[in-house]
Amino acid sequence: MTVDERERLVRAAREGFLSGDRPDARLRPEIASSWRRSRLSRVAPSDDSVPYAPLLDGANRLLTAAATPVLDWLADQLTGGTAVILADADARILDRRADGRTLSRHLDTVLCVPGSQFGEEHIGTNGIGSVLEASGPVRIAGAEHYRDNLQGFTCVGTPLRHPVHRRLMGVLDVCCRYDDTNDLMTPLMLSAAREIESRMYAESSLRERMLLEEFLKASRRTSALVVTLNQDFLITTTAAATLLDPSDHALLWEWASDAMTRRGECAGDVRLHGGAVVSARARMVPDAGVLIELRGDRAGSPHRRPATSDPELPGRSAAWRRALAEVGAATRSGLDVLVTGEPGTGKTRVAARILPGATVFDAALAAVSPAWTAELQDALRRGPVILRHLDALPADLAPVVAALLGTSRVVATASDPAARLFDHFGARIELPPLRQRPEDLPDVAAALLRTPSPAPRLQPAALQALQAYGWPGNVRELGAVLASARLRAMGGDIGLAHLPAEHRRAASPSLPTLRRTERETILEALRDVRGNKLAAAERLGIARSTLYRKMRALGIEDTRFAPVRGK
Incomplete structure (x- = not known):
């Protein structure tokens, strides 16, 4: 099949697919799969907008440090209207080098510029986002692109993986005008990708050697438990290894990173996931990570305390411990209980803890089952009942259910705190959402x-x-x-x-717990007033200028909420 015949076949297949047909069997499987994903993501073929996210200083440092010399070399070698593009693991473009002003203008026209996010969920089949979805090299030519405005390009992309732990770090993409497609694009791109990964290995090895050197120095001069770490790497003394689990790696990195954005060293108490509270002192190892010295918890033991998390209702935060204490009190009270909380917070599981073995009824089915109230009455005669989705109970059935309450013990669940019949329950428990x-x-x-x-x-x-x-x-x-x-x-x-x-x-960026709470408070205020910044500031009791400053600091996009005219 000639190139022109292949292109006509793909264009016909695309027209049929966009009209609702299944992908043509003669399409390459990876293209058919990508088109399906694009349609499920509701990508509009005629759209030409692209999400944009500013590039943060220090982000993707390992990838950009390893790739920049290779991109510099490629930029000198590019001929015949070819461009090379570097993107991160979120399909956000980090760098672009293009041969010739004509190609540069065409790339600018389709917003293929640093900061643009070319994820498949945003712009459909393309040589960056489709690589991340396929986790392997992808070639997208002409009409194989899902969007109309990208069909003038041929792109060959390959994933860039961390050479040690093989985590996906980004994408290297080589592209040109479709009419200028060059068979050398694929071997050029694969060779460049291997060179970037080799440089990442050398850079990673250097960082790890620096951390190891600092670790050995500190271990010789102190009796504290010593940890050196970055986002990818962790070295500990034997005693520290008995205290820490994998969850503590992320916790210590977040604590140290946030504290040292304000000063070169930091100290404070840190509660580990195992329950121990340790005194920690951290200092930066430039360009490599941090070194942390840990001393025994405030109770005097340097070893892990027994885990306090309930295996059936897991969690050890203060908010969750408070909720579980209320569950215990409600269980012992013998009262009817209403458990509220956002969808998915575990209300039914908590209800089953209060009334183990109880019959479960769903009030959402009352509207479609004529026998529902009679079956509920029979179940209450036999024993306790868990009544799910009480807020979905039809209004005309509320008096009937109210008359049945008291026949036997009931634990109800509802997402709406003002659920029907809430005043009939002697005890109420509200479960905190996971984000809190x-x-x-x-x-x-x-x-x-x-x-x-x-x-x-x-x-x-x-x-x-x-x-x-x-x-x-x-x-x-x-x-x-x-x-x-x-x-x-x-x-x-x-x-x-x-x-x-x-x-x-x-x-990225990662926010500590207090800043996450502040971010959630601002987001909730903005949602309540549909994006009206002035009204949100008044609700929060701060100036509008303060609100804008906090939004920028906490990474809240101004375009996230529906605009309110004049605000």
């Missing part, structure tokens, strides 16, 4: 991954990303994300590359 207790995430994730056995571990970078995410779907959403990541990991530990794209993006 990020320190519980390691325990919750471990519980969700416990079955089927063997349970994979979460690598520190993946754990940091999960802790930084907002979790609108709470524990239920976390369970779905971990199940998907587990399949991608194929039996190995779950790394950042195994998470969905929107959850990988949460990894």
Whole structure:
């Protein structure tokens, strides 16, 4: 088949697919799969907008340091209207080198510029985002692109992986005008990718040698427990290894990174996930990581305390411990209980703890089952009942259910705090959302991954990303994300590359707990007033200029909320 015949076939297949047909069987499987993903993401073929995220100083330092000399060399070699593009693991363009003003103008026209996010979920099939989805080299030519405005290009992209732990670091993409397609693009790109990965290995080795040297110096001069670490690497003394688990790697890195943005050294108490509270002192190892000295917890023991997390209702944060204390009191009270909280927070599981073995009824089914109230009455005669989704109970059935309450003990759940019949319950418990207790995430994730056995571990970078995410779907959403990541990991530990794209993006920048709480408070105020900055500032009791400053500092995009005219 000639190039022209192939192009006509692809164009006809694309027209049919966009009209609702299945992908033509003669399409390459990777293109058909990418088109399906693009349609599921609701990418508009005629759209030409591209999300933009500013490049942060220091972000992707290892990748850009290793790639810059290679890009410099390629820029000198590029001929015939060819461009080379470097993107990070979120498909955000970090650098672009193009041969000739004509190609540069065409790339500018489609917003292929540093800071633009070329994720497949945003712009469909392309030589950057599709590489991340396929986790392997991809060639996209002409009409194989999902968007109309990209069909004038041919792109060949390959993933760039960390040479030690093989985490996906970014994408190297070579592109040209479709009419100028060169068969040498693929070998050029693969050779350059190997050189970048080789340079990352040398850079990583240097950083790790620097951390090791500082670790050995500190271990000789102090009796404290010594840890040196960065986002990817951890060295500990034997005593420190008995105190720390993988979750503490992310916790210590976050604590030290945040504290040392304000000064070169920092000290303070840190509560580890095992329950120990240790005195920590940290200092920066320039261009490599941090060194932390730990001394025994405030109770005097340098070893791990027994875990306090409930295996069935995991979590050890103050908010969650308070909720579990209320659960215990409600269980002993003998009263009817209403458990409220956002969808996915675990209300039914808590209800089952209060009334183990109780019959479960769902009020959401009352509207479609004529016999629902009669069946509820029979169940209450036999024993206790858990009544889910009380806020979904039809208004005309509320008096009937109210008359049945008191027949036997009932624990109800509702997402709406002002649920119907709430005044009929002697005890109420509100479960905190997952975003308000990020320190519980390691325990919750471990519980969700416990079955089927063997349970994979979460690598520190993946754990940091999960802790930084907002979790609108709470524990239920976390369970779905971990199940998907587990399949991608194929039996190995779950790394950042195994998470969905929107959850990988949460990894940077990482905010400590207090700043996350402040960020969530501002987001809630903005949501309540539909993006009206003046009204949000008044609600928060701050000046509008202060609100804008805090939004910038906390990474809240001004375009995230629907604009309000004149505000």
